[in-house]
Amino acid sequence: MTNPLDQVFAALADPTRRAILAMLLEDDMAVTDVAEPFAMSLAAISKHLQILAEAGLIAQEKRGRVKWCKLEPDALRAASVWMQGFGVFDPVDLDAFERFLADELADPSSP
Amino acid sequence: MTNPLDQVFAALADPTRRAILAMLLEDDMAVTDVAEPFAMSLAAISKHLQILAEAGLIAQEKRGRVKWCKLEPDALRAASVWMQGFGVFDPVDLDAFERFLADELADPSSP
DNA sequence: GGTAAGGTCAACCATATGGTTGAATATGAA
DNA sequence: TTCATATTCAACCATATGGTTGACCTTACC
Numbered sequence: 049m050t051n052p053l054d055q056v057f058a059a060l061a062d063p064t065r066r067a068i069l070a071m072l073l074e075d076d077m078a079v080t081d082v083a084e085p086f087a088m089s090l091a092a093i094s095k096h097l098q099i100l101a102e103a104g105l106i107a108q109e110k111r112g113r114v115k116w117c118k119l120e121p122d123a124l125r126a127a128s129v130w131m132q133g134f135g136v137f138d139p140v141d142l143d144a145f146e147r148f149l150a151d152e153l154a155d156p157s158s159p
Numbered sequence: 160m161t162n163p164l165d166q167v168f169a170a171l172a173d174p175t176r177r178a179i180l181a182m183l184l185e186d187d188m189a190v191t192d193v194a195e196p197f198a199m200s201l202a203a204i205s206k207h208l209q210i211l212a213e214a215g216l217i218a219q220e221k222r223g224r225v226k227w228c229k230l231e232p233d234a235l236r237a238a239s240v241w242m243q244g245f246g247v248f249d250p251v252d253l254d255a256f257e258r259f260l261a262d263e264l265a266d267p268s269s270p
Numbered sequence: 271g272g273t274a275a276g277g278t279c280a281a282c283c284a285t286a287t288g289g290t291t292g293a294a295t296a297t298g299a300a
Numbered sequence: 301t302t303c304a305t306a307t308t309c310a311a312c313c314a315t316a317t318g319g320t321t322g323a324c325c326t327t328a329c330c
Contacts, residue, residue, distance in 0.1 A: 089290065
């Protein structure tokens with residue numbers, strides 16, 4: 049899975065990871081805080097964050113003993129371009145996006 | 160993996176499947192013809208097509224003994240909306256898309 | 271009818287994925 | 301120093317994924 053599109057799409061295929069990205073849309077967060085709403089171990093979240101980082105979707109910076117996670121939406125660009133090539137898409141429908149966020153953040157612990 | 164976004168993104172995470180979608184952008188195709196450029200068994204391609212169909216990205220219709228595959232770009236809409244929520248994306252960059260297609264179709268047999 | 275073409279199914283295999291736990295490593299605070 | 305917090309590592313487990321092969325069904329053709 050060397051192809052960056054492979055990595056980005058695979059990263060996005062997991063609901064936990066999409067929920068994490070949505071959370072980071074609000075603000076940068078420490079690993080522990082990212083993990084808090086999820087019903088899974090910190091180690092599991094740490095792995096998800098690694099996958100997101102390898103796909104370039106987040107950046108992680110360690111400051112002191114806490115590691116901060118920051119959204120890197122630019123990594124979505126290539127995937128977005130790929131998809132746009134197929135369609136006929138409406139101009140950005142932010143309402144629809146808000147609905148997604150609501151759904152995915154509602155109960156991220158049961159993906 | 161009940162969530163439709165899960166299915167769509169997972170389907171897109173495989174280079175063979177993305178190449179198939181790109182091929183279908185040109186025209187509807189029979190399963191055998193879809194399989195032709197790939198260095199893998201017909202059965203493998205058949206499975207990929209099932210995954211694409213379950214994600215709603217293609218429709219399959221059997222006419223006579225040949226099964227036709229047809230692109231269903233609408234299935235990309237939800238995923239596209241999700242991604243658009245993160246960005247700041249340029250207006251559709253078709254040149255970039257053409258480059259992707261060129262890359263992915265160049266040698267789909269070695270994903 | 272017999273035979274070939276188009277696809278799928280079933281069983282199998284190797285590897286990847288998503289999770290767990292417990293131990294280990296920093297770093298900060300008392 | 302000692303202790304607690306923040307995070308990762310390593311080993312493990314169950315299941316999913318992407319591929320193979322060979323048998324199978326259906327539909328066309330001679």
